[in-house]
Amino acid sequence: MMQRSTEQIRATTAAPARQNRDAMAPRRFCVAPMMDCTDRFDRVLLRLISRRARLYTEMVTTGALIHGDRDRFLRFDPAEHPVALQLGGSDPQALAACTAMAADHGYDEVNLNVGCPSDRVQSGRFGACLMAEPKLVADCVAAMAAAADIAVTVKCRIGIDAQDPAEALPRFVETVAQAGCRTFIVHARKAWLDGLSPKQNRDVPPLDYPLVHALKAAHPELEIVLNGGLTEMAAAARHLDHVDGVMVGREAYRNPYCLSVVDGLFFGDARPPRSRAGVLAEYLPYVEGWMAEGVPLKHITRHMVGLYQGLPGARAWRRAIAEQAHLPDARPAFLEQAARQVREAA
Incomplete structure (x- = not known):
């Protein structure tokens, strides 16, 4: 993986x-x-x-x-x-x-x-x-x-x-x-x-x-x-x-x-930047790979807290990470759900 x-x-x-x-x-x-x-x-x-x-x-x-x-x-x-x-x-x-x-x-x-x-x-x-x-x-x-x-x-x-x-x-x-x-x-x-x-x-x-x-x-x-x-x-x-x-x-x-x-x-790079959703979609398999090596999810998601900084749903995103990333059975999929809530709030 x-x-x-x-x-x-x-x-x-x-x-x-x-x-x-x-x-x-x-x-x-x-x-x-x-x-x-x-x-x-x-x-x-x-x-x-x-x-x-x-x-x-x-x-x-x-x-x-x-x-x-x-x-x-x-x-x-x-x-x-x-x-x-x-x-x-x-x-x-x-x-x-x-x-x-x-x-x-x-x-x-x-x-x-x-x-x-x-x-x-x-x-x-x-x-x-x-x-x-x-x-x-x-x-x-x-x-x-x-x-x-x-x-x-x-x-x-x-x-x-x-x-x-x-x-x-x-x-x-x-x-x-x-x-x-x-x-x-x-x-x-x-x-x-x-x-x-x-x-x-x-x-x-x-x-x-x-x-x-x-x-x-x-x-x-x-x-x-x-x-x-x-x-x-x-x-x-x-x-x-x-x-x-x-x-x-x-x-x-x-x-x-x-x-x-x-x-x-x-x-001067004319390529469009990835959207936040695009960044998340490409990052989650990487997260899964490190979890398979024994790295706790919270050690990775702490760097993602500010990903939606400045958007209307940013507080819900931060709360989801704070409440779920440390749980023993937490999986990265909860981040996709939190991101959807951000997009809906916008």
Whole structure:
């Protein structure tokens, strides 16, 4: 069942051959790596909504890959291409080993996390605290790039704590670029490592889009992708006048069908997007396949809560998932009935 359903999804998403993927699917629009959100189930759902968006995994630490269940962390469906693995770590040798693993598993890109501000990440000496150590990040990138023939990118903030972003960001990017990194995804906020929670660090520090625009203007040879506070797709697309791409996070999870306009708006793809009903019809066999492997239904349907966001029947849809997905005998068919109620309410 799993094999048949994923092959169906693969055929309808029509991913290009690997050697051509990076040219055919540039980072004009990306979905951000989000812990507890962008797992393999969510990424396949998003791929059914957008054929062209570049998808990123949750952050995976080097320790988890080297000492843990490698297949559990690296397994993904070929339908997800183009897809990037985000790594957390600061040891060049460990990052190089994990980059080789990612390449062997078929990922299109490895992204180094230099933006996460959580205490746990700081205690492991990776994430946003590495903004203070650009030379170490450069050493990491150089080791990663030497380990495999795969794109190595960096996701960072504009600065941390008392740093002046106008000085810290260019210095960081120029140092890391000398090690061979050509793509920087910049969350246009500082990270306050002492005094703000990770959630507050997504909202409280002010956005500085002009600083990221200026970074691109100063470095036309680099690919600069803007992240942070982007929720409306048409407004996000206007940043392409100044940068090479945009990355959307929480809105893509809260309201996944917002990606239905991405292919046309960002890539000029004239194919009509799938309807919500069409997405659901193609996704349910995939869900059944994973349930046959022992995955509880609720682990998958949690990513579907926002599928009907903004429609009159959205509350009934959310209620159906909340009340039924966790039941021991729950089957995906209840989602079809809930979707019919949404359509009737509209």
